Amino acid sequence: MPESNDVERCGFLFVHRDTVRQVTEQMPEDEKLYDLAELFKVFGDSTRIKILYALFEAELCVCDIAQLLGLTQSAVSHQLRVLKSGRLVKPRKEGKTVFYSLADEHVRTLIAQGMEHIEE
Amino acid sequence: MPESNDVERCGFLFVHRDTVRQVTEQMPEDEKLYDLAELFKVFGDSTRIKILYALFEAELCVCDIAQLLGLTQSAVSHQLRVLKSGRLVKPRKEGKTVFYSLADEHVRTLIAQGMEHIEE
DNA sequence: ATAACATGTGAACAGTCATTCATATGTTTG
DNA sequence: CAAACATATGAATGACTGTTCACATGTTAT
Numbered sequence: 581m582p583e584s585n586d587v588e589r590c591g592f593l594f595v596h597r598d599t600v601r602q603v604t605e606q607m608p609e610d611e612k613l614y615d616l617a618e619l620f621k622v623f624g625d626s627t628r629i630k631i632l633y634a635l636f637e638a639e640l641c642v643c644d645i646a647q648l649l650g651l652t653q654s655a656v657s658h659q660l661r662v663l664k665s666g667r668l669v670k671p672r673k674e675g676k677t678v679f680y681s682l683a684d685e686h687v688r689t690l691i692a693q694g695m696e697h698i699e700e
Numbered sequence: 701m702p703e704s705n706d707v708e709r710c711g712f713l714f715v716h717r718d719t720v721r722q723v724t725e726q727m728p729e730d731e732k733l734y735d736l737a738e739l740f741k742v743f744g745d746s747t748r749i750k751i752l753y754a755l756f757e758a759e760l761c762v763c764d765i766a767q768l769l770g771l772t773q774s775a776v777s778h779q780l781r782v783l784k785s786g787r788l789v790k791p792r793k794e795g796k797t798v799f800y801s802l803a804d805e806h807v808r809t810l811i812a813q814g815m816e817h818i819e820e
Numbered sequence: 821a822t823a824a825c826a827t828g829t830g831a832a833c834a835g836t837c838a839t840t841c842a843t844a845t846g847t848t849t850g
Numbered sequence: 851c852a853a854a855c856a857t858a859t860g861a862a863t864g865a866c867t868g869t870t871c872a873c874a875t876g877t878t879a880t
Contacts, residue, residue: 590855590856621867625867625868627868627869651869652869652870652871654869654870654871654872655868655869655870658868658869659868662868675877675878676876676877676878677877
């Protein structure tokens with residue numbers, strides 16, 4: 581943690597005090613920023629992205645996802661846990677099998693937006 | 701890496717061969733999925749999110765960002781490098797100081813979409 | 821009840837990452 | 851040129867993460 585005394589100063593901020601105020605007023609609370617970073621962290625793994633893409637088309641059980649993507653059942657289960665705790669997918673239990681599907685439409689929009697940035 | 705012989709099979713995929721086809725046809729190439737994950741990884745850190753939020757309001761130099769967010773100059777510089785290589789911010793050199801600003805509007809949209817998901 | 825099956829989970833390991841510290845690069849000023 | 855300043859960078863460290871392996875849990879069928 582840096583000193584609270586402003587050891588570092590380049591002089592620009594003193595000229596634009598209103599900018600400082602705007603930034604600090606607009607900035608969300610630390611907890612929200614942390615949560616936001618956590619959300620993006622969930623998208624930040626190619627295995628999880630693959631799983632989400634698979635669920636774009638249809639509800640699938642753990643075993644299906646594993647086969648379809650060439651992954652271990654255990655790996656898929658671990659990642660579904662992460663996706664579930666991020667509220668990106670939701671489970672539906674039917675006997676001994678569990679079907680997963682996208683939790684809401686934000687998932688599609690976010691991934692689509694990301695793809696746009698990649699492909700520009 | 702799992703066996704190519706399908707050791708694991710739960711039987712559901714055989715019933716819906718068209719679903720398998722849909723998923724595999726719709727799935728982007730591995731490289732694109734990897735790049736997409738890389739992009740989200742850049743958003744997946746609260747320090748970088750803070751920096752982006754600060755740049756929402758105004759173009760800022762490294763020193764300004766450090767002061768404004770209570771971070772080390774070195775830490776900010778390292779993170780700006782990550783943000784720059786992800787094409788989320790762009791630099792503008794003016795003498796010895798370097799001003800950074802958002803690279804395009806996707807940044808705002810993506811963060812806004814993420815916030816929506818958090819706050820729902 | 822026992823066996824077969826689908827999924828969940830904990831420990832362990834290797835790889836990745838953010839921060840700090842020291843220092844280098846490049847620019848302006850005296 | 852030398853000193854001051856803004857920024858960049860490389861190495862080191864501690865923390866976190868994804869996968870694998872072994873096994874536990876819970877369900878269905880015989």
